[in-house]
Amino acid sequence: MVTPPLLRIEHASKRFPGVQALSDVGLELRHGEVLALVGENGAGKSTLMKLLTGIHEMDEGQIYLEGRPVTIDSPRTAQELGISVIHQEFNLMADLTVAQNIYIGREPRGGGFLLRERELNRRARRLFERLGITMDVRQEVGRLSVAKQQMVEIAKALSHDARVLIMDEPTAALNDAEVTALFRLIEGFRTDTTGVIYISHRMEELQRISDRVTVLRDGCYVDTRPTADTGTQEIISLMVGRTLAGQTHSEPRSVNRTEPVLQVEGLSTKALLRYITFDLYQGEILGFAGLMGAGRTELARALVGADPVDGGAVRVHGNQVKVRSPAEAARHGIGHLSEDRKRYGVLLEQDVITNILLPSLPHYSTRGVVRDKAGRARTQQLVRQLDIKTPSLRQPVKNLSGGNQQKIVIAKWLAKDCDIFIFDEPTRGIDVGAREEIYQLLNDLAAQGKSIIMISSELEEVLRMSHRIVVMCAGHITGVLDGTEADQELVMERATRFSA
Amino acid sequence: MVETETRSQQRSLPSAPGRINLRAQLHQGLAFASLVILFLFFSLASEDFMEWTNVSSILLSTAVIGILALGTTFVIITAGIDLSTGTGMTLCAVMTGIFLTNMQLPLVVGVAGGILTGALLGLVNGVNVAVLNIPPFIATLAMMLIAQGLALVISGTQPIYFTDVDGFINIALGELVPGLPNAALVLFGMALIGALVLAKTLLGRYAFAIGSNEEATSISGIQVRKWKILIYTLAGVFTGVAGVILAARLNSAQPSLGIGYELQAIAAVVIGGTTLSGGRGSIVGTMIGALLMSVLTTGLRIMSIPQEWQTVVIGIVILIAVYADNLRRRRAS
Structure with missing residues (x-):
C-alpha cells in the first residue's frame, strides 16, 4: 500500500x-x-x-x-x-x-x-x-x-x-x-x-x-x-519561461575618484552611530555591508535627516550642509529609497504619476496650481527611461509588481533631480527577473554620473555591484574594501569585528 | 548595550495590555502629574476647594462622563470611535423612566431595562461596524441621531420625573459610604470592572490586538467580528449605566440633554493617553482624564471664571495632553 x-x-x-x-x-x-x-x-x-x-x-x-x-x-x-x-x-x-x-x-x-x-x-x-x-x-x-x-x-x-x-x-x-x-x-x-x-x-x-x-x-x-x-x-x-542571459556583472569597476560628491565626517547619533567617516564619489556605487544592527539603515536615515544627528559634518559637493529632514535632503539632491518600500517608498493607493511627481510637484506648478501637462510629459519620459511596466500613468501603484514599485521610487527622485541615491535593500521582495533589471538600472545610474549608496544584507549583491564596500559593525565603520579585492570572507571578518 | 536597550524599552511600556500595573500606567502621559498639580493649585487659590463637600461634588460630577469614557476607552483601543454615547445615554434614561413610571416596573427591573437599552444600542453599533462594515465614525454618528430622536419621540419631548419612584434618586445621591455619593461609588466600581476586563480577559486582549492590526488578528484565527460586536455592546452597557446615574442624579429623564457628552467622554479618554489610532490605552488613564476635566471645571468655577472660558481651557488641555504624550512616546522610541 x-x-x-x-x-x-x-x-x-x-x-x-x-x-x-x-x-x-x-x-x-x-x-x-x-x-x-x-x-x-x-x-x-x-x-x-x-x-x-x-x-x-x-x-x-x-x-x-x-x-x-x-x-x-x-x-x-x-x-x-x-x-x-x-x-x-x-x-x-x-x-x-x-x-x-x-x-x-x-x-x-x-x-x-x-x-x-x-x-x-x-x-x-x-x-x-x-x-x-x-x-x-x-x-x-x-x-x-x-x-x-x-x-x-x-x-x-x-x-x-x-x-x-x-x-x-x-x-x-x-x-x-x-x-x-x-x-x-x-x-x-x-x-x-x-x-x-x-x-x-x-x-x-x-x-x-x-x-x-x-x-x-x-x-x-x-x-x-x-x-x-x-x-x-x-x-x-x-x-x-525563457532562458535569461548570463548574469550581467557590474560595469568595469573604475571610478574617477577626484571629486567627492558626498563627504561624511565623524557622523554620530545618540542611539548607535559612532564617528562615521567616508566619501562618495561621482558615478560610484558604494556598497554598505554588515550584520543586522550594524547601523546601516540608521546611517541612511541619519543622512537624510529622518533621525536626529548628534555630531559630525556632511558636505555635498564640497559645501557643508545640515540636513534636518528628508525634504532638506532632497533639496540637496539626496534621494532615499527605504528598505520598507510600502511604508516609506510609495503611496500604494495613488497612481503612478502622483507618486513620481510627489517630491517635485512645486516645480510643476505655478502659484500652487499644478501644471498637468509639464508633469505628465516628465513622468512619461521617466516611465520610458526606466521601463516601468504599467498600463497607464493613472494605475494605482499597489497593482504594480515590487520591481516596478521600486522603479517608481527611483523615478520619483530622478524627477526631483537628485544625484545621490541611498538605496536600502534595493531588491528586497523583488523577483529574480526584475532583480536583474534593478541591477542594470543601478549600473546605468552610476554610468550617468549619479552616486549611489547601496545597503544590502545580501553579500553577493554587495560584492557584485559595488565599486567599494564599506563594512559596518555595531555602529562603527570597520573597513572600506575595494570592490575588486573584496570577497565574502573578508567582508564577514570585518562585519563581525566587535561581536561577542 | 543590547541589555540597556531592552531595559529602557521595558520602562516605556505603559499601556501594554495584560497588566494593571498602577505605577507603570500612571507614568502614562503627564495627565496624573497635571491632576495633582491642578488640585494643589486650586487648593491654594481657594480655601473651599479642599472641602470634602467640594471633593465629593467633583466626584459626583465626574461620574456620568467618567462612565461613558470607560466604555469609549474599549472602542477607541480597537481603533474605533463611539459618538452615540451621549444621546444613547439620554435614551437609556428615558427608557428607565418609561419602565419605572409609565409601566410601574420594580426598581431593579427598570434599572436593568435602562442598562439593557444601552447594551442593545451598542449591539446595533457593533453589528453595523463589524458585519456591515460601516466605518465606526459613521455608524455611531447615525446612532447618535437615532438615539436623540427616539429619546424625544418616546418621551413626547417632555421630561419624565421619578418623584414617585421610591429610592431611585438614591442610586446616584444616596451614600452607602458616608460622605461619598453612590454615583462616585458606581464610577469606581465600573472602573475596576473595566480595568479587569481590559487587562485580564480575552475581550480586553483582543481589543488591543484588533486596534494594533486588525488583519493580523483575523489571520491569527480570532473571530474579529464577534469580538468587535461584543466590545461595542460592552460600551453600550457603560452608556446604559451612565444613563441611569444621570437620571437618578437629576431625578428625571431630560430628553433634550446628552448631546456633547460623547465628545467630553472622548476627550477624557484621549487626555488619559489612549490613542485614537488604536492599540494603546488604559482605564487608569481614562479615569485620570475624566477627573482632570472635572477638577478643572470645578476649580475654574470656584475661582469665578465664567463658564465660557472653562470650555476654552479644556480644549487647550486636550491639545497639551496629546502633544505631551507624543513627546513622551517619541523620546521612548
Whole structure:
C-alpha cells in the first residue's frame, strides 16, 4: 500500500476580479520534505498559500491532508488542521507583547475567563529556549527590529505544533547568520510526520534547504523537480519561461575618484552611530555591508535627516550642509529609497504619476496650481527611461509588481533631480527577473554620473555591484574594501569585528 | 548595550495590555502629574476647594462622563470611535423612566431595562461596524441621531420625573459610604470592572490586538467580528449605566440633554493617553482624564471664571495632553 502524501492539492483554481490568479494548479508535499515553491511575482505562490491557510477559498479544486479531503474555510480551520504559515508581510500586533502575539487565540486561562499572563510568558520563554533564540517575551513587538519580528513570526508558526509549515520569503529580512539559524530551525522541524513549503526568491537558498522544487508561472503549474539535479539557471528559466542571459556583472569597476560628491565626517547619533567617516564619489556605487544592527539603515536615515544627528559634518559637493529632514535632503539632491518600500517608498493607493511627481510637484506648478501637462510629459519620459511596466500613468501603484514599485521610487527622485541615491535593500521582495533589471538600472545610474549608496544584507549583491564596500559593525565603520579585492570572507571578518 | 536597550524599552511600556500595573500606567502621559498639580493649585487659590463637600461634588460630577469614557476607552483601543454615547445615554434614561413610571416596573427591573437599552444600542453599533462594515465614525454618528430622536419621540419631548419612584434618586445621591455619593461609588466600581476586563480577559486582549492590526488578528484565527460586536455592546452597557446615574442624579429623564457628552467622554479618554489610532490605552488613564476635566471645571468655577472660558481651557488641555504624550512616546522610541 502506498501511503498518501502529507499534503496534496489538485486542480486548484482561484479567480479575483479581473485576474485569474490560479488555474488548475496541483502540488504535492511528501512527509519529511522541504518543498520549494518558486515563481515570479504574480505567479500565484501567495494565492496558493492563502488557499492553504484559509484566507481565501478556492473556486475549484480539492486539498487532501494525509489523503483525506479537507475544506479550509478560515485561518482557524487551517490552524486546527496543523497548517501554519509565516507570512511575507508580518502579521503581528505591534502593541502586544511577543508572548501575547505568539499565543493569540490560545491564551491560557484560569478560573473561567481570566487570562494567566505569567503562564503565557512562561510558555513563550520555553518556546524560544527550545528554538535556541534569545528573546524578551514581554517586549512589545512594535519595538523589535525587523529581523526579531521575523523570529517572532517563526516562533508563532512553530508553536502551533504544525504538520505543514509554509514559509513565504522567510529570509527576506534576515542576514546570512540569521538565515543559517533559520535553516537549523527548519531542519529541527522536519520529521517523518511534518513537511515544509518554502517560498523564496533566493536561488542559492533553495539549493541549501529544499528537496524538491515546484515552479509556478502566471498562475499555472509548470513542473516539480528534485532540487539537487536542477541547476539554478534551469529553475530560473522554468520560472520566467525563457532562458535569461548570463548574469550581467557590474560595469568595469573604475571610478574617477577626484571629486567627492558626498563627504561624511565623524557622523554620530545618540542611539548607535559612532564617528562615521567616508566619501562618495561621482558615478560610484558604494556598497554598505554588515550584520543586522550594524547601523546601516540608521546611517541612511541619519543622512537624510529622518533621525536626529548628534555630531559630525556632511558636505555635498564640497559645501557643508545640515540636513534636518528628508525634504532638506532632497533639496540637496539626496534621494532615499527605504528598505520598507510600502511604508516609506510609495503611496500604494495613488497612481503612478502622483507618486513620481510627489517630491517635485512645486516645480510643476505655478502659484500652487499644478501644471498637468509639464508633469505628465516628465513622468512619461521617466516611465520610458526606466521601463516601468504599467498600463497607464493613472494605475494605482499597489497593482504594480515590487520591481516596478521600486522603479517608481527611483523615478520619483530622478524627477526631483537628485544625484545621490541611498538605496536600502534595493531588491528586497523583488523577483529574480526584475532583480536583474534593478541591477542594470543601478549600473546605468552610476554610468550617468549619479552616486549611489547601496545597503544590502545580501553579500553577493554587495560584492557584485559595488565599486567599494564599506563594512559596518555595531555602529562603527570597520573597513572600506575595494570592490575588486573584496570577497565574502573578508567582508564577514570585518562585519563581525566587535561581536561577542 | 543590547541589555540597556531592552531595559529602557521595558520602562516605556505603559499601556501594554495584560497588566494593571498602577505605577507603570500612571507614568502614562503627564495627565496624573497635571491632576495633582491642578488640585494643589486650586487648593491654594481657594480655601473651599479642599472641602470634602467640594471633593465629593467633583466626584459626583465626574461620574456620568467618567462612565461613558470607560466604555469609549474599549472602542477607541480597537481603533474605533463611539459618538452615540451621549444621546444613547439620554435614551437609556428615558427608557428607565418609561419602565419605572409609565409601566410601574420594580426598581431593579427598570434599572436593568435602562442598562439593557444601552447594551442593545451598542449591539446595533457593533453589528453595523463589524458585519456591515460601516466605518465606526459613521455608524455611531447615525446612532447618535437615532438615539436623540427616539429619546424625544418616546418621551413626547417632555421630561419624565421619578418623584414617585421610591429610592431611585438614591442610586446616584444616596451614600452607602458616608460622605461619598453612590454615583462616585458606581464610577469606581465600573472602573475596576473595566480595568479587569481590559487587562485580564480575552475581550480586553483582543481589543488591543484588533486596534494594533486588525488583519493580523483575523489571520491569527480570532473571530474579529464577534469580538468587535461584543466590545461595542460592552460600551453600550457603560452608556446604559451612565444613563441611569444621570437620571437618578437629576431625578428625571431630560430628553433634550446628552448631546456633547460623547465628545467630553472622548476627550477624557484621549487626555488619559489612549490613542485614537488604536492599540494603546488604559482605564487608569481614562479615569485620570475624566477627573482632570472635572477638577478643572470645578476649580475654574470656584475661582469665578465664567463658564465660557472653562470650555476654552479644556480644549487647550486636550491639545497639551496629546502633544505631551507624543513627546513622551517619541523620546521612548
